[in-house]
Amino acid sequence: MQYRKIDLKDYVQIGEGGNGKTYEKPSEPDLILKVNKRGLNTLEFVKKEYDVSKAVESLGIKVPKMYEIVEVADGYGTLSQRIKDKKSLSRICHDEPERLEEMARILSEKGKELASTPCNTDFFPSRKQQVLKGIEITRFISKKNRRIIRNFAETIPENDHCVHGDFQFGNIIQSGDEYYVIDLDRFAHGDFMFDVGHLFQICNMYASMKQVQDIFHMTYEQFKASWDAFAKAYTGKEDHSEFDHLAGKFACLDLVVRPVFQETSLPQKIFFSIHIKRLVKQFF
Numbered sequence: 486m487q488y489r490k491i492d493l494k495d496y497v498q499i500g501e502g503g504n505g506k507t508y509e510k511p512s513e514p515d516l517i518l519k520v521n522k523r524g525l526n527t528l529e530f531v532k533k534e535y536d537v538s539k540a541v542e543s544l545g546i547k548v549p550k551m552y553e554i555v556e557v558a559d560g561y562g563t564l565s566q567r568i569k570d571k572k573s574l575s576r577i578c579h580d581e582p583e584r585l586e587e588m589a590r591i592l593s594e595k596g597k598e599l600a601s602t603p604c605n606t607d608f609f610p611s612r613k614q615q616v617l618k619g620i621e622i623t624r625f626i627s628k629k630n631r632r633i634i635r636n637f638a639e640t641i642p643e644n645d646h647c648v649h650g651d652f653q654f655g656n657i658i659q660s661g662d663e664y665y666v667i668d669l670d671r672f673a674h675g676d677f678m679f680d681v682g683h684l685f686q687i688c689n690m691y692a693s694m695k696q697v698q699d700i701f702h703m704t705y706e707q708f709k710a711s712w713d714a715f716a717k718a719y720t721g722k723e724d725h726s727e728f729d730h731l732a733g734k735f736a737c738l739d740l741v742v743r744p745v746f747q748e749t750s751l752p753q754k755i756f757f758s759i760h761i762k763r764l765v766k767q768f769f
Contacts, residue, residue: 488528491518491555491562509567516552517567526560535563537669540608544647546599547665568660575654578711579702588654589714592684595657595664596719599647600677612648612675612742613641619742625749625758626741630765634737637769641676648673652680653687654711655701671746681719681728682735688712690736690760733768737761 496508496518505521520526531554538551550566572580574588620626620635649656650671658665673679691697692708703711716725716732740757743749749757 488554488556488561491557493520493557515567516564517549518555518557518562518564520557520560520562523560526557526562528554528561531561531563534670536608537672538565540605541647541666541669541672544602544604546602546647547663548669549665549667568658568665571658571660571665573655574657574659575701575703577659578654578707582707585707585711586714586718589711590718591659591664592654592657593715593718595666596652596677596680599649599652599666599680602647604645604647604674606645606674609647610673611643612650612673612679613638613643615673615745616679616738616742619738619745623741623744625754626761630761633765633769634741634761637734638738641678644676645674646677648675648677648679650680651683653684653701654703678731678735679738681732682737683739684715685712685729685732686736686739688715690764730768733764737764737768740764 493508496510498506499509499517500507504525505519508518508520510516510518521530535551535554538548542548542550549568551563552566553564555562555564574592578585578588616638617635620631620638623631626634649666649669650673651668656666656668658667687697687701688708688711692705698704698708701708713725716728717723719725720728722728740761743753743757
C-alpha cells in the first residue's frame with residue numbers, strides 16, 4: 486500500500502515527548518503530525534498505533550481521531566485530530582493545585598468507564614497472559630519472588646473489559662467539557678486492577694524521582710495526595726488500606742510485564758529488582 490508523503494519543511498514542531506515529536510501545518514490547524522523517534526517510526530509500529538487508536542474509538546471511548554498514516558523522510562507518522570486548548574489532568578493539578586481532588590475524581594470516573602467497557606478480545610491481548618509471559622522472561626527477580634508473583638497472577642480471572650496499560654493523570658486530557666484518553670499502545674483486556682497497580686506505582690514508588698515529577702508536573706506531595714484522593718473516590722471509602730494492599734500486589738505485575746513491551750537496560754533491571762523486593766516484602 487502506498488502512503489502519502491509528507492515534507493517536514495511544511496510543518497512546525499510544537500511538541501516533543503519520550504517517543505517522538507509532534508508538528509502542525511499552519512494551513513491545517515486542526516491536524517497534528519506525530520513522528521516517532523528512529524526505531525519507533527517503522528510502518529509496523531506506526532500501523533499498530535493507528536489500528537489500536539481506531540479499535541479503541543470503536544469501543545465508544547473518546548480518543549483523538551486518527552486520520553491517516555503518512556510517509557515522513559525515511560519513516561512513517563500519523564495525522565490525527567488536534568485537540569485545541571487541551572490540558573492533562575496532571576498539568577491541571579500543577580497549575581491549579583486546589584483542583585487536585587476534582588482531578589482525582591475525574592480519573593476515577595474514567596477508570597470506571599474503562600473497567601465497565603467490554604473489549605474486543607480478538608484484537609486486544611490479555612493483560613494476564615502478558616504478565617505471565619513477563620514473569621517467565623524477566624531477569625530482575627529471584628526464583629522465590631518469581632514463584633510468589635506467578636502464584637498470585639494465576640489467581641486473577643480473565644476479564645474481557647478494558648485495560649489502558651498506562652493509566653495515570655497525564656493520559657487523560659481535558660478540552661472544554663470533553664475528556665480524551667491518550668497513549669493507547671499498551672491497551673489490553675483484563676482486570677482493571679492492572680491499571681490501578683500502575684497508578685499506585687507512579688504515585689507511591691516513582692513519586693520521589695525528579696524526572697517523574699518533571700514529566701507529570703507534580704510534586705511528591707501532590708502524587709501522594711492524588712493517590713489518596715483517587716483511592717477514596719474509586720472505592721467510596723475513607724479507609725482504603727485494603728485497596729492499597731491489592732494495588733501494591735498489582736504494582737508487582739506492572740513491573741514484571743515491562744519486558745513484554747520493551748527491552749530493559751541494565752540500570753532499569755537494577756532499579757526494578759530493588760522495587761520488586763520491596764513490593765513483595767510489603768504486600769505478600
